[in-house]
Amino acid sequence: MAQHSLRNKVAIIGAGMIKFGELFDKSFETMIEEAYLNALKSVDKGLDPKEIEAAWLGTLYPPQGNSGVLLSFATGLFGIPVTRVENACATGSDAFRNACFAVALGLYDVALVVGVEKMRDDGGGLIQRTAVKQLWGGRGVTMPAFFGLHATAYMHKYKISREEIALVSVKNHRNGALYPYAHYRFECSVEDVLKAPYISYPLGLYDCCPVTDGAAAVLICRAELASQYTDKPVFVLGSGLATETFFRGGDLTSFPATRYAAQQAYEMAGVSPDDIDVAEIHDCFSITELISYEDLGFAPPGQGIALLKEGIVQLEGSKPINPSGGLLAKGHPIGATGVAQIVELFEQLRGQAGPVQVKNNPQLALQHNIGIGRTATGSVSCVHILGRG
Amino acid sequence: MHTPPVWRIARENARLIGYRCRRCGFVEFPEPRKTCKRCRAPAEFEEISMGTRGKIVSFVVQHRLPEGFETPLPLAVIDLENGARVYGQIVECKPEELTVGLEVEADFRVFYDDAGLRVYSYKFHPVRG
Numbered sequence: 034m035a036q037h038s039l040r041n042k043v044a045i046i047g048a049g050m051i052k053f054g055e056l057f058d059k060s061f062e063t064m065i066e067e068a069y070l071n072a073l074k075s076v077d078k079g080l081d082p083k084e085i086e087a088a089w090l091g092t093l094y095p096p097q098g099n100s101g102v103l104l105s106f107a108t109g110l111f112g113i114p115v116t117r118v119e120n121a122c123a124t125g126s127d128a129f130r131n132a133c134f135a136v137a138l139g140l141y142d143v144a145l146v147v148g149v150e151k152m153r154d155d156g157g158g159l160i161q162r163t164a165v166k167q168l169w170g171g172r173g174v175t176m177p178a179f180f181g182l183h184a185t186a187y188m189h190k191y192k193i194s195r196e197e198i199a200l201v202s203v204k205n206h207r208n209g210a211l212y213p214y215a216h217y218r219f220e221c222s223v224e225d226v227l228k229a230p231y232i233s234y235p236l237g238l239y240d241c242c243p244v245t246d247g248a249a250a251v252l253i254c255r256a257e258l259a260s261q262y263t264d265k266p267v268f269v270l271g272s273g274l275a276t277e278t279f280f281r282g283g284d285l286t287s288f289p290a291t292r293y294a295a296q297q298a299y300e301m302a303g304v305s306p307d308d309i310d311v312a313e314i315h316d317c318f319s320i321t322e323l324i325s326y327e328d329l330g331f332a333p334p335g336q337g338i339a340l341l342k343e344g345i346v347q348l349e350g351s352k353p354i355n356p357s358g359g360l361l362a363k364g365h366p367i368g369a370t371g372v373a374q375i376v377e378l379f380e381q382l383r384g385q386a387g388p389v390q391v392k393n394n395p396q397l398a399l400q401h402n403i404g405i406g407r408t409a410t411g412s413v414s415c416v417h418i419l420g421r422g
Numbered sequence: 423m424h425t426p427p428v429w430r431i432a433r434e435n436a437r438l439i440g441y442r443c444r445r446c447g448f449v450e451f452p453e454p455r456k457t458c459k460r461c462r463a464p465a466e467f468e469e470i471s472m473g474t475r476g477k478i479v480s481f482v483v484q485h486r487l488p489e490g491f492e493t494p495l496p497l498a499v500i501d502l503e504n505g506a507r508v509y510g511q512i513v514e515c516k517p518e519e520l521t522v523g524l525e526v527e528a529d530f531r532v533f534y535d536d537a538g539l540r541v542y543s544y545k546f547h548p549v550r551g
């Protein structure tokens with residue numbers, strides 16, 4: 034058995050992001066720079082950039098070159114280790130996770146984590162990046178198809194309708210309309226979701242997250258040093274990561290990788306799913322959020338829909354989920370997504386989330402991603418549990 | 423069958439050949455392996471015919487695809503009779519006929535055109551009684 038844990042060894046002392054959207058006027062490096070400066074500004078007692086001893090950059094599709102030096106160009110931080118991380122939709126959260134390892138070990142006192150993606154410049158979006166000429170990888174399998182396959186299987190097994198799944202999109206767009214950093218700031222109804230054109234049946238347009246540019250940054254330090262920077266640090270309590278594939282089996286109504294990653298994180302933190310007060314979870318598609326309620330232990334298999342119908346996961350509920358509007362409304366600039374979720378939870382736990390501040394005085398927060406790999410989804414999941422000091 | 427990724431699995435693709443773990447029965451496809459995904463360990467495999475019949479585990483109907491595809495395109499995950507799980511396009515089937523559990527059968531078809539050369543592989547159609 035492992036001898037060490039991350040629990041309570043790392044503090045988040047600053048967090049910032051930029052408004053997500055179609056940012057044709059901002060370059061990859063400008064987006065990083067703005068998110069970084071916002072994170073620096075958020076450190077209550079100030080932080081000199083010279084105190085940053087290492088940095089991690091999470092990004093999938095960098096425009097030119099692919100080393101950590103992109104972060105140095107954007108921030109002026111040269112001469113220190115900068116590691117680039119890529120792990121599908123868990124890219125940003127895995128960058129954060131690896132930074133936490135180094136700080137927990139005491140290699141560095143202060144580290145920077147940046148997640149970024151520029152997705153609008155090439156116009157085509159991820160469907161154009163689909164693996165087309167692959168004989169058995171699945172010719173014509175797109176991102177929406179990966180998740181649509183899970184939707185069909187879930188609807189069939191548990192007798193759930195498209196109308197019920199639409200409640201996820203309705204909730205998240207309602208939150209996103211209030212969230213200043215969201216790409217899409219409009220509300221939608223169940224009828225809007227059902228009437229929208231199909232992308233990959235059973236998923237329609239409003240079941241899918243948009244194609245979005247964005248960046249987010251967090252500053253972390255050794256827990257003992259947190260009080261030098263703020264009186265309201267947020268501590269890392271648990272972290273988990275796992276891979277899986279449906280080619281090993283299963284009926285496509287669950288993402289087992291999330292179950293493994295969540296179990297690792299809950300065990301490390303010494304908490305249970307019931308203890309979580311607020312969560313930012315991976316809703317790249319409406320069905321993803323519904324299945325993830327169950328994989329994260331918030332509801333038994335097939336019963337996630339009750340959390341929506343009973344209002345539990347609404348902004349005013351007892352366990353608000355995706356107060357930021359989630360990926361469906363906020364957008365999903367892949368490398369930025371996990372880091373932006375941590376930014377949002379940092380603000381929620383400190384009571385600084387403005388119009389989307391949850392009302393249940395949160396002590397414990399959970400962050401979650403599920404991503405693709407090897408022409409399938411459910412391939413990689415990352416989970417973090419954060420707590421108020 | 424000219425690009426390296428297609429050439430490497432030409433035999434498996436042409437005859438629906440898989441590789442079965444002698445310990446746990448997991449079927450690896452299309453490449454032979456020496457480590458098993460289910461045993462999570464090095465393992466011995468034997469070559470098997472995967473069979474041509476299978477059942478739909480789940481499906482979608484694709485409405486948005488890159489140029490060169492005809493839509494709506496039914497696409498499924500299929501468990502073949504001898505234990506392999508594969509993606510497959512479904513032909514000769516109206517989208518509304520698709521269901522989880524539907525029995526399908528493999529047919530060798532033209533798949534796509536690569537730099538003027540035709541690439542063949544399997545597509546599936548419902549088993550007609």
Ligand SMILES: [Zn+2]
Pocket residue numbers: 443444445446447448458459460461462465
């Ligand atoms: Zn085996």
